[in-house]
Amino acid sequence: MSSKQPPSQSNHESGQPEKLWGGRFSEDTDTFVEAFTASVTFDQRMAKQDIRGSLAHAAMLEKTGVLTADEALAIRQGLENIRQEIAEGRFEWSVALEDVHMNIEARLTDDIGLAGKKLHTGRSRNDQVATDIRLYLRDCCTDIERELKRLLEGYLELASRHTDVIMPGFTHLQTAQPVTFGHHIMAWFEMGMRDLDRLQDTLKRLDACPLGSAALAGTGFPIDREMTAELLGFSSVCANSLDAVADRDFAIEFCSFASMTMMHLSRIAEELILWTSAQFRFVELPDRYCTGSSIMPQKKNPDVAELVRGKTGRCYGNLMNLLTLMKGQPLTYNKDNQEDKEPLFDTIDTLLQSLRAFADMTSALVPNTDSMYASAREGFSTATDLADYLVEKGMPFRDAHAVVGKAVAICTEQERYLDDLSLEELRAMSDLIDNDVYHVLTLEGSVARRNHIGGTAPECVRAAIDKARVRLASAT
Ligand code: ARG
Numbered sequence: 001m002s003s004k005q006p007p008s009q010s011n012h013e014s015g016q017p018e019k020l021w022g023g024r025f026s027e028d029t030d031t032f033v034e035a036f037t038a039s040v041t042f043d044q045r046m047a048k049q050d051i052r053g054s055l056a057h058a059a060m061l062e063k064t065g066v067l068t069a070d071e072a073l074a075i076r077q078g079l080e081n082i083r084q085e086i087a088e089g090r091f092e093w094s095v096a097l098e099d100v101h102m103n104i105e106a107r108l109t110d111d112i113g114l115a116g117k118k119l120h121t122g123r124s125r126n127d128q129v130a131t132d133i134r135l136y137l138r139d140c141c142t143d144i145e146r147e148l149k150r151l152l153e154g155y156l157e158l159a160s161r162h163t164d165v166i167m168p169g170f171t172h173l174q175t176a177q178p179v180t181f182g183h184h185i186m187a188w189f190e191m192g193m194r195d196l197d198r199l200q201d202t203l204k205r206l207d208a209c210p211l212g213s214a215a216l217a218g219t220g221f222p223i224d225r226e227m228t229a230e231l232l233g234f235s236s237v238c239a240n241s242l243d244a245v246a247d248r249d250f251a252i253e254f255c256s257f258a259s260m261t262m263m264h265l266s267r268i269a270e271e272l273i274l275w276t277s278a279q280f281r282f283v284e285l286p287d288r289y290c291t292g293s294s295i296m297p298q299k300k301n302p303d304v305a306e307l308v309r310g311k312t313g314r315c316y317g318n319l320m321n322l323l324t325l326m327k328g329q330p331l332t333y334n335k336d337n338q339e340d341k342e343p344l345f346d347t348i349d350t351l352l353q354s355l356r357a358f359a360d361m362t363s364a365l366v367p368n369t370d371s372m373y374a375s376a377r378e379g380f381s382t383a384t385d386l387a388d389y390l391v392e393k394g395m396p397f398r399d400a401h402a403v404v405g406k407a408v409a410i411c412t413e414q415e416r417y418l419d420d421l422s423l424e425e426l427r428a429m430s431d432l433i434d435n436d437v438y439h440v441l442t443l444e445g446s447v448a449r450r451n452h453i454g455g456t457a458p459e460c461v462r463a464a465i466d467k468a469r470v471r472l473a474s475a476t
Contacts (some may be wrong), residue, residue: 001227039341040095042097050101051083060073064224074112074115075108079104127212130213141202148196151355179456188264195261207234209238211232245333252326259312261351318343373443381438409430
């Protein structure tokens with residue numbers, strides 16, 4: 001075979017589809033290189049968005065007179081057929097055609113001829129792919145936002161059912177002070193609300209259309225960038241063509257939001273893992289969210305929570321991957337950017353599944369109120385309340401701290417609770433103590449007194465839930 005043979009011929013001879021960019025090449029792409037450089041195996045999941053982008057581009061070219069009405073119609077019908085075939089799984093993807101964009105374009109040209117070849121006028125795969133990823137990510141964010149909101153609604157329901165349930169609050173995983181279960185769940189809610197806010201913020205910067213930037217410098221053809229942006233539901237066009245085709249910061253920002261959300265889920269997962277253990281027995285997870293052991297018949301493992309905790313690592317990895325991918329890349333598009341998709345897609349899938357699993361699982365949590373209450377009595381959780389009581393009676397806080405410290409030491413030695421001490425014993429430590437001290441030493445008294453905004457008192461948690469419902473409903 002002569003090395004000067006046109007590629008179309010040699011490709012046809014080798015049974016391969018013709019390369020859309022083959023004009024200047026004099027030999028076939030090495031088979032390994034072809035597979036190595038292809039992205040169609042993973043970017044075909046953006047096919048719907050690619051077709052949407054092409055439809056908008058064609059409509060715009062028709063309006064500006066680059067395409068005739070007949071050509072535009074043929075393109076519309078051709079793309080519609082292709083969309084159908086892809087949806088039904090009948091479309092044959094070819095690695096030789098490299099990516100989703102060229103697979104669809106080549107097929108369109110096969111089907112409708114000349115008009116298909118004109119679709120790429122005033123466009124490049126560089127602005128095409130930058131548009132497709134944005135469209136794809138935006139579509140996925142709709143699902144993610146829905147699942148995140150479902151999770152948050154679940155927290156609100158769970159919290160509102162248990163505003164009066166008392167449990168130990170922890171610092172250093174040591175019993176600190178009694179809190180209400182509803183209050184604890186509302187802490188999860190606050191974490192998730194900030195995640196939702198971050199997601200919505202990410203979407204703002206995603207909301208600009210790269211189409212019209214072409215390869216990098218824009219195009220000499222008459223185009224109407226506002227029209228394509230509007231057809232695709234973007235509220236603006238990217239202001240600089242070089243930046244539009246080059247940057248993937250929106251994907252990094254999404255992965256950062258996702259990492260943060262997964263970090264929060266992993267913390268909640270860890271609590272569920274602890275709380276369902278025989279040592280804590282704070283909550284019961286329905287059997288349908290747990291699995292058993294093949295050897296130990298008694299086991300009921302919180303696998304879903306553990307997997308979410310584990311999958312968090314994958315999302316952090318994907319974020320690092322993208323940051324490193326972008327680092328040091330000169331303007332504008334470089335093939336490196338083809339590597340943006342797999343980590344982004346993996347993050348989308350992981351986050352969506354984790355949110356779904358959590359929304360289902362957490363709303364079905366059943367607290368074991370007796371265990372929580374009993375546990376809150378351990379560890380002298382009302383010691384601070386006794387110190388505060390002495391302060392209210394006129395003792396400086398440092399002295400009160402020391403007096404209560406002694407009381408705790410006595411109780412530890414004698415294996416008693418603070419409220420087991422008789423008034424006489426208590427008065428021996430400080431004569432400021434009176435009968436009203438017993439109200440202070442109870443768990444109910446302790447939580448009820450913390451009745452300010454953000455406090456754990458049941459009435460405050462109920463007020464916080466009411467406000468939260470309004471906040472969530474208006475977070476659109
Ligand atoms: N498959 C490519 C990607 O994902 C599309 C853009 C290719 N552009 C190019 N000039 N090679 O980035």
